Amino acid sequence: xxxxxxxxxxxxxxxxxxxxxxxxxxxxxxxxxxxxxxxxxxxxxxxxxxxxxxxxxxxxxxxxxxxxxxxxxxxxxxxxxxxxxxxxxxxxxxxxxxxxxxxxxxxxxxxxxxxxxxxxxxxxxxxxxxxxxxxxxxxxxxxxxxxxxxxxxxxxxxxxxxxxxxxxxxxxxxxxxxxxxxxxxxxxxxxxxxxxxxxxxxxxxxxxxxxxxxxxxxxxxxxxxxxxxxxxxxxxxxxxxxxxxxxxxxxxxxxxxxxxxxxxxxxxxxxxxxxxxxxxxxxxxxxxxxxxxxxxxxxxxxxxxxxxxxxxxxxxxxxxxxxxxxxxxxxxxxx
Numbered sequence: 001x002x003x004x005x006x007x008x009x010x011x012x013x014x015x016x017x018x019x020x021x022x023x024x025x026x027x028x029x030x031x032x033x034x035x036x037x038x039x040x041x042x043x044x045x046x047x048x049x050x051x052x053x054x055x056x057x058x059x060x061x062x063x064x065x066x067x068x069x070x071x072x073x074x075x076x077x078x079x080x081x082x083x084x085x086x087x088x089x090x091x092x093x094x095x096x097x098x099x100x101x102x103x104x105x106x107x108x109x110x111x112x113x114x115x116x117x118x119x120x121x122x123x124x125x126x127x128x129x130x131x132x133x134x135x136x137x138x139x140x141x142x143x144x145x146x147x148x149x150x151x152x153x154x155x156x157x158x159x160x161x162x163x164x165x166x167x168x169x170x171x172x173x174x175x176x177x178x179x180x181x182x183x184x185x186x187x188x189x190x191x192x193x194x195x196x197x198x199x200x201x202x203x204x205x206x207x208x209x210x211x212x213x214x215x216x217x218x219x220x221x222x223x224x225x226x227x228x229x230x231x232x233x234x235x236x237x238x239x240x241x242x243x244x245x246x247x248x249x250x251x252x253x254x255x256x257x258x259x260x261x262x263x264x265x266x267x268x269x270x271x272x273x274x275x276x277x278x279x280x281x282x283x284x285x286x287x288x289x290x291x292x293x294x295x296x297x298x299x300x301x302x303x304x305x306x307x308x309x310x311x312x313x314x315x316x317x318x319x320x321x322x323x324x325x326x327x328x329x330x331x332x333x334x335x
Contacts (some may be wrong), residue, residue, distance in 0.1 A: 110157070110161070113153075113157055114154060114157060117150035117151070117153045117154050118150075118154065120146065120147070120150045121147045121150045121151055121154075124143040124144070124146050124147040124150075125143075125144075125147050127143055128140055128143050128144060156230075159223075160293050160294060160297060161293070163223065163297050163300075163301075164293045164296065164297055164300075167296075167297060167300035167301070167304075172220075172300070172301075172304060174216075174217040174220065174304055174305070174328070175217050175219070176215055176216060176217055176328045177215065177216075177217075177218065178213055178214070178215050179213070179214065179215075179216070179218040180211065180212070180213055181207065181212040181213070181214055181246050181254070181256070182205065182207050182210065182211065182212065182246075184218055184221065184222055184225070185205045185207075185225070185244045185246070186205070187222060188222055188225045188226055188229060188244070189203045189205065189229070189244065191226065192229055192230075192233060195233060196233065196242065199233065200240065201233065201236070201239055201240060201241060201242055201260075202240060202241040202242075203241070203242055203243075204241060204242075204243045204244075205243070205244045205245070206243065206244075206245045206246075207245070207246045207247075208245075208246070208247045208248070209248065212246055212248060212254060214254055214324070214326045214327070215326065215327050215328040216305055216324065216328050217301075217305070220301045220304075221301065221305070223297070223301065224297075224298045224301050224302065224322070225244065225256075225258065227294040227295070227297060227298050228258040228298065228320050229242060229244075229258060230294070231294060231295070232258065232260040232262065232318075235262060235263070236260045236261075236262025236263070236318075237262060237263060238262060238263065239260045239261050239262035240261060241260065241261060242258070242259070242260045243257075243258075243259045243260070244256070244257070244258055244259075245257045245259065248326070249323075252325065252326050252327070253323050253324065253325060253326065254323070254324050254325075254326050255321065255322070255323050256321070256322040256323075256324065257319050257320070257321050257322075258319065258320045258322075259317055259318070259319045260317070260318055261316060261317055261318075262318060263318075264313045264314055264315050264318060265311060265313040265318055267313075270310075270311050270312070270313060273295050273311050274295050274296060274298065274299040274309065275296065298320075302322055302324070305324055305325070305328065306324075306325055306328070307322060307323050307324035307325065308322070308323045309321065309322045309323075
């Protein structure tokens with residue numbers, strides 16, 4: 001009897017009990033199980049290879065090319081994971097490229113912003129100290145004032161870089177003590193009284209209540225306000241006022257606002273203002289100077305005080321809003 005004849009026959013119990021038929025049946029069953037096992041093993045090997053490729057790509061920050069033939073339910077799940085991972089990789093890679101470009105541009109601006117005032121300082125002081133130069137007292141005073149102003153520009157730039165470096169290395173120290181917020185406002189605005197008057201900008205304060213005493217590092221918080229006021233003066237072309245306000249909230253927080261009525265900040269930029277190296281417009285910093293690190297420093301200092309900072313802007317007003325706890329640990333805190 002041929003093998004195919006055996007398969008065609010309707011088997012009876014007695015036929016299965018014959019030894020040759022039993023061997024054939026067992027062999028077929030074993031072969032079937034072996035085929036299924038091999039197929040499953042191959043699929044598992046393929047899946048493990050895909051998973052390993054994915055893991056390796058994540059570690060090396062590389063792209064992975066998926067095979068075209070992915071049809072099963074498990075294959076589809078793997079494909080979805082691959083797609084999500086690839087999308088995340090692309091987004092992070094693009095963000096890194098943008099940050100690298102911004103960082104390179106920032107370094108170029110820093111070099112320019114250090115070199116330009118330094119060249120002016122050397123030039124003006126050279127005129128003053130040259131023995132052969134005949135100069136009126138009024139001209140000499142003007143040159144010295146200009147050199148002094150340029151030196152202050154460099155000082156602000158270096159302070160920004162130094163503060164940013166400390167924030168990035170988490171080595172900033174908070175010297176917490178009680179201070180009057182109204183006094184801090186007056187101290188900050190006094191630095192810009194002359195510049196604001198020349199630009200026709202009115203500097204005002206408003207506190208509710210009038211006396212707010214809070215705990216924090218007054219020196220670093222002054223630096224925060226200085227950055228925000230300087231930005232308002234630099235970029236608030238056409239503004240008529242800059243106002244510092246503070247209000248005690250029912251939950252024990254203090255809300256500080258730096259408000260001006262200059263040009264609005266584009267809506268798409270509001271959530272990115274405090275990112276490292278981000279600037280709304282490259283041309284703005286080229287014209288006005290600065291590192292573009294000011295708002296990143298602002299956020300870093302406020303974060304260390306367990307507070308929050310955000311920006312709101314429309315056609316009428318632009319406001320930087322800081323929320324801080326009124327009380328801090330009254331000790332030197334290394335953060």
